[in-house]
Amino acid sequence: xxxxxxxxxxxxxxxxxxxxxxxxxxxxxxxxxxxxxxxxxxxxxxxxxxxxxxxxxxxxxxxxxxxxxxxxxxxxxxxxxxxxxxxxxxxxxxxxxxxxxxxxxxxxxxxxx
Amino acid sequence: xxxxxxxxxxxxxxxxxxxxxxxxxxxxxxxxxxxxxxxxxxxxxxxxxxxxxxxxxxxxxxxxxxxxxxxxxxxxxxxxxxxxxxxxxxxxxxxxxxxxxxxxxxxxxxxx
Numbered sequence: 001x002x003x004x005x006x007x008x009x010x011x012x013x014x015x016x017x018x019x020x021x022x023x024x025x026x027x028x029x030x031x032x033x034x035x036x037x038x039x040x041x042x043x044x045x046x047x048x049x050x051x052x053x054x055x056x057x058x059x060x061x062x063x064x065x066x067x068x069x070x071x072x073x074x075x076x077x078x079x080x081x082x083x084x085x086x087x088x089x090x091x092x093x094x095x096x097x098x099x100x101x102x103x104x105x106x107x108x109x110x111x112x113x
Numbered sequence: 114x115x116x117x118x119x120x121x122x123x124x125x126x127x128x129x130x131x132x133x134x135x136x137x138x139x140x141x142x143x144x145x146x147x148x149x150x151x152x153x154x155x156x157x158x159x160x161x162x163x164x165x166x167x168x169x170x171x172x173x174x175x176x177x178x179x180x181x182x183x184x185x186x187x188x189x190x191x192x193x194x195x196x197x198x199x200x201x202x203x204x205x206x207x208x209x210x211x212x213x214x215x216x217x218x219x220x221x222x223x224x225x
Contacts, residue, residue, distance in 0.1 A: 004155070032212050043117070043204055043216030044156070089155060097211050098144040098163055100172070103155040 003027045004092050006104035014112050019077040021107050023090030026071065030092035034101065035064060035075050038087045047088070048075070080111045115139065117217035119205050125223045126195055134190040134220045138207030145188050146214060147180055149201040156204060162188065195224045 005024045013019045023033075031052040036044035050057040050064045050073065057064050063076045077084055087108050091101040118137045126132050138145050147159040158172040162182040173179070177195075182188040192199055202221050206214035 006155075034212060036216075041218070043206075043218045045216070046213045049212060091156075093212055098208050100146060100158045100161050100169065101156075101214060102158065103148075105153070105155040 001026075002104070004090055004102050004104040006090055006107050008107055009105070010108040010110070012110045012112060013080050015082055016079045019080045019084065019109055019111070021075040021088050021109065023073050023075075023104055024071055025073075025092055027092070027094060027102070028071070029094040030102070032093040033064070033066060033073050034091045034093070036089045036091060038089060038106070044089055082111045082113050085109055085111050117205055117207055117215055119217040119220050121220060122218065123221045123223075125225065127225050128197060129194055131191065131193045132195055132222065134203050134222070136188045136190070136205030136217060138186065138188070138205070139215055142207035142209050142215075143185070144208045145182055146206045146208075147188070147190050148204045148206065150204060150219075151201040159190070197224050200224045
């Protein structure tokens with residue numbers, strides 16, 4: 001049973017436009033959410049996170065929105081750049097800091113020059 | 114500073130053989146995690162070590178899988194009698210006091 005779902009396997013956007021990556025979850029015990037970015041043959045790298053007590057967190061071109069009632073979060077990248085092309089994983093935690101993460105299957109983002 | 118390192122980067126083995134995968138976490142990180150990513154799938158939690166506490170083994174798929182962490186640092190994931198379905202990228206991560214986990218580059222395991 002997938003507790004973290006990234007239903008769109010891929011997304012293609014034009015350079016300079018906004019990329020919106022979606023993530024849904026089913027476990028109401030999740031209280032912290034993270035986005036990771038992964039290039040081929042490398043490990044995932046942390047991008048941005050949000051606590052369940054917030055509904056928005058922004059870091060430069062990256063913003064994560066959380067809708068707890070809908071159990072939905074999204075990552076916005078604006079403006080998108082070709083270097084953003086990668087696989088993006090949504091992850092969730094239910095056990096506080098230093099606890100295991102539950103990951104979605106990932107979304108492959110392609111940013112066209 | 115040095116990140117999480119894993120060895121080997123690639124491992125090809127025959128079905129039925131045992132394999133050992135190694136992880137060197139970031140120095141000072143108290144928590145260490147193993148995940149695996151099968152083709153087309155997300156990262157699947159395997160096992161988690163936190164300080165001197167008993168490890169959380171709830172993600173290990175079978176008793177052929179085991180892991181240990183020596184001296185609170187290096188960890189070894191052992192898969193006995195490998196099967197073709199064990200083929201995946203095995204990722205190790207470590208963390209300090211926050212939610213963010215730092216991942217190594219992974220070991221790609223192929224079981225023929």
